[in-house]
Amino acid sequence: MTDLLYSEEEEALRSAVRDLLADHCDAASVLARAETAEPHGRALWKALADGMGLAGLLVPEELGGQGATHREAAVVLEELGRAVAPVPYLTSAVVATEALLACEGEAARELLGSLASGRRIGVLAMPLSHAHGDTLFPVRETGGALHGRVTGVADAVVADVLLVPTESGLHAVDTADSGVDVVPQTSLDLTRPLATVTFDGARARLLAPDARLPVGQGLRAGAGLLASEQLGVAEWCLTETVRYVKERHQFNRPVGSFQALKHRLAQLWLEVVNTRAAARHAADALATGSDEPHLATAVAQAYAAPVAVRAAEEALQLHGGIGMTWEHPVHLYLKRAKADSLAYGTAGHHRAALAELVALPAP
Known part of the structure; x- marks a missing residue:
């Protein structure tokens, strides 16, 4: 059996990413940026992609990447989740990159190199709620021209290139080209904004004659590693809530000393620990293929999505009045958890997929 514990290299990577986020992604700056027309942290993305080379973790070294695995990418996503970092890592460095890795040809290889270096940001032009298996x-x-409209595309407003699946294949389109219109939408999660993308005769480059394989690979990896981001969100909520109830006093004693709150937090701790196991299993299955990746991804998403939401809801409630204010960052975590629970398939979708995979369909 594969060891799911974090290796020394993974812990070193975690420490480096956490230090970087502490310097560039504190809660106050995320809150301030979320209220502007430019919610993405471009300087942070440059530090992650160019300075640390994290955009190319999943890209082989011969194509200009780091040649790492999904386990290392999962560690990065855990830390990005803990900071609700407004960067397109999941959409570009995971989903778009995985889709391109499933393509053959020089066009895909060249695009992979630019995404790995961080010079360009790539986004799959599909709704964030689109799940693996949807066709x-x-x-x-x-x-050779594209026509149509896609709503709910995450991080499209900062994308340099869009990967557009059609019935005739997977195509690449530069967002700066004529015939491409990207309009921001009102999004629940201000740190991962959505947009409507309209194609009106946009000229496209063919990457693969059949879009189903690359799109499926990208969405599967996105769903599997999204569990690690959800783990990071849940861990932050639990850690900050425990810290707060130790400091907040009522009736001359810490509110955390009341038995009812102890039980709620103990139950949440158990769920977070189980989420870590499911997320690590999914990342390892994607990295090594030692277990069925589809099965591991379905289990991870079916479990992690509701835990992240519950952790954020508990954090909001147990922070009391301060948790209800806009100035406190807990609302960012609740919105991220809620939005993530719909991303790449709901928990219900993944439970249904899991039932099919183990030959136990619903009656």
């Missing part, structure tokens, strides 16, 4: 492609290709 409906809203954009059509006619004579």
Whole structure:
């Protein structure tokens, strides 16, 4: 059996990423940026992608990447989740990169190199809620030109290139080209904004004649590693709530000393520990193929999504009145957890997929 404990290298990576986020992604700056027209942390993304080379973790060294595995990418996502970092790591360095890795040809290899270096940001032009197994492609290709509209595309507003699946294949389109219009949408999660992308005769480069394999690979990796981000969100909520109830006094004693709150936090701690096991299993299965990746991903998402939401809800409630204020960052974690619970398939979708995989469909 594969060892799911963190290696020394993974812990060193965690420490480096956490230090970087402490310097560039404190709660006050995230809150301030969320209220502006530019919610993404471009300086932080440059530090992560260019300074640390994290955008290319999943890209082989011969293509300009780091040649690491999904386990290392999962560690990065845990820390990004703990900081609700407003960067397109999941969408570009994981989903778009995995989709390109499933393509053959020089065009895909060249694009992979630019994403790995951080010079460009790539986004799969599909709704964030689109799950592995869904085959409906809203954009059509006619004579090398794309037509159609896609709503709910995460991080499209900062993307340099869009990967657009159609019935005739997977295409690449530069967002700066004519015929491409990206309009921001009102998003629940201000740290991962959504946009509507409209194609009106945009010229595209063909990356793969069949979009189903690369899109499926990208969405599977996205769902599997999203569990690590959800783990980071849940861990922050638990840690900060425990710290707060130790400091907050009522009736001359810490509120954390009341038995009812102890039980709630103990139950949450158990759920977070189980989430870590499921998330690590999914990351390892994606990295090594030692277990069925589809099965591990379905288990991780079916469990992690509701735990992250519950951890954020408990954090909001147990912080009392201060947790209800806009100035406190707990609302960012609740919104991220809620949005993540819909990303790449709901928990219900993954439970249904899990039932099919183990030949136990619902009656």
